[in-house]
Amino acid sequence: MIAETLTTQGLLTAFALTGLVMLLSEFVSARLTRGRIHGSAIAVLAGLALAWAGGSLTGGTKGLADIPMLAGVGLLGGAMLRDFAIVATAFEVDVARLRAAGGAAVAALLLGLVIPFIAAVLVARASGYTDPVALTTIGAGAITYIVGPVTGSALGAGPDVMAISIAIGVLKSILVMVATPLLARPIRLSDSRSAMVFGGMMATTSGVSAGLAATDRALVPYGALTATFSTGLGCLLAPSLFFLAVRAF
Amino acid sequence: MPNVIQGTALLAACTLIGILLGQMLGAVLGIDANIGGVGIAMLLLIAARLWLAQRGWLTSGITTGVGFWAALYIPIVVAMAATQNVVGALKAGPMVAAAALAAVAACFAMVALISRLSSPNT
Numbered sequence: 001m002i003a004e005t006l007t008t009q010g011l012l013t014a015f016a017l018t019g020l021v022m023l024l025s026e027f028v029s030a031r032l033t034r035g036r037i038h039g040s041a042i043a044v045l046a047g048l049a050l051a052w053a054g055g056s057l058t059g060g061t062k063g064l065a066d067i068p069m070l071a072g073v074g075l076l077g078g079a080m081l082r083d084f085a086i087v088a089t090a091f092e093v094d095v096a097r098l099r100a101a102g103g104a105a106v107a108a109l110l111l112g113l114v115i116p117f118i119a120a121v122l123v124a125r126a127s128g129y130t131d132p133v134a135l136t137t138i139g140a141g142a143i144t145y146i147v148g149p150v151t152g153s154a155l156g157a158g159p160d161v162m163a164i165s166i167a168i169g170v171l172k173s174i175l176v177m178v179a180t181p182l183l184a185r186p187i188r189l190s191d192s193r194s195a196m197v198f199g200g201m202m203a204t205t206s207g208v209s210a211g212l213a214a215t216d217r218a219l220v221p222y223g224a225l226t227a228t229f230s231t232g233l234g235c236l237l238a239p240s241l242f243f244l245a246v247r248a249f
Numbered sequence: 250m251p252n253v254i255q256g257t258a259l260l261a262a263c264t265l266i267g268i269l270l271g272q273m274l275g276a277v278l279g280i281d282a283n284i285g286g287v288g289i290a291m292l293l294l295i296a297a298r299l300w301l302a303q304r305g306w307l308t309s310g311i312t313t314g315v316g317f318w319a320a321l322y323i324p325i326v327v328a329m330a331a332t333q334n335v336v337g338a339l340k341a342g343p344m345v346a347a348a349a350l351a352a353v354a355a356c357f358a359m360v361a362l363i364s365r366l367s368s369p370n371t
Binding site (some may be wrong): 021040044055081086089122124194211220225 | 260261263264266267268271274275278280281282283284285286287288290291292294295298299312315316318319321322323324325326327328329330331332333334335336337338339341342345346347348349350351352354355356357359360361363364365371
């Protein structure tokens with residue numbers, strides 16, 4: 001009966017569970033790390049750990065949301081509410097700061113497509129891939145896990161290459177979530193300008209949104225604004241310009 | 250708190266229009282993807298806020314109706330983290346790990362470089 005209630009009230013279950021995770025994370029942050037590690041950083045790590053537990057238990061691909069009782073977590077953390085909350089943070093944006101960092105942000109947006117693409121293409125080449133379609137699809141996956149499959153299906157890549165491409169994108173987003181709070185200081189991620197550069201450079205909306213949330217909530221709208229353009233721009237450039245470039249080499 | 254729904258409705262309208270425009274932009278360019286829809290929505294919301302503030306129509310209800318969702322941002326992101334395919338990402342082969350690591354390392358290095366080059370106060 002409990003399981004049935006939790007299942008039918010999925011979104012409410014997700015609110016309660018997420019609230020509990022946040023509460024425990026704040027407690028761990030304050031008591032065990034004396035506030036040195038943000039509660040939100042611990043909460044994101046706890047979320048990833050729960051996703052691992054959910055995936056291990058069910059063998060599914062949606063983490064905790066594959067447990068029927070906790071399917072509501074998939075709604076709360078899904079693209080619709082995530083995008084809704086990201087747009088809401090724009091209400092806090094200072095337009096003058098946005099303008100001041102505009103040029104650097106656009107440069108980062110373009111570099112954020114080219115650099116991970118080249119890095120992944122080089123790794124794939126070193127691993128024995130030579131087909132330009134496979135190389136482009138793998139490189140596109142290193143931009144975001146949406147650019148990868150969109151590019152792959154546009155170019156007609158095989159299912160194994162598509163799977164590799166998506167896996168690279170997912171791993172990238174998880175790495176960005178975990179590494180951002182750790183590396184924020186050495187990369188000077190501390191103000192609206194650097195957050196806009198960071199968002200464009202990292203490209204992955206999920207990685208950037210979770211990474212900045214774990215670092216400094218005030219930076220979120222600036223980073224998210226540039227990052228949300230990356231996937232679209234990547235879907236445009238990877239199967240066209242980048243594919244032609246790969247084929248030429 | 251009067252008119253909280255107006256804030257949430259404004260947020261929903263901006264998000265819907267942004268995503269629709271992103272989808273249309275994708276269709277015009279011949280790809281099945283959303284081109285910057287969420288970013289367009291953010292710019293629409295910023296413009297709407299400035300416009301309302303200029304006219305003195307930015308009520309506390311509107312601010313609360315948007316602000317509530319902005320405040321839910323971190324819990325939503327935690328829920329998003331909890332639904333990632335972590336098992337799949339960790340199980341993937343060495344090539345996947347090497348490619349993702351190389352891409353992320355190169356991007357972090359570039360952020361460090363750009364923030365040193367472009368920062369006006371260093």
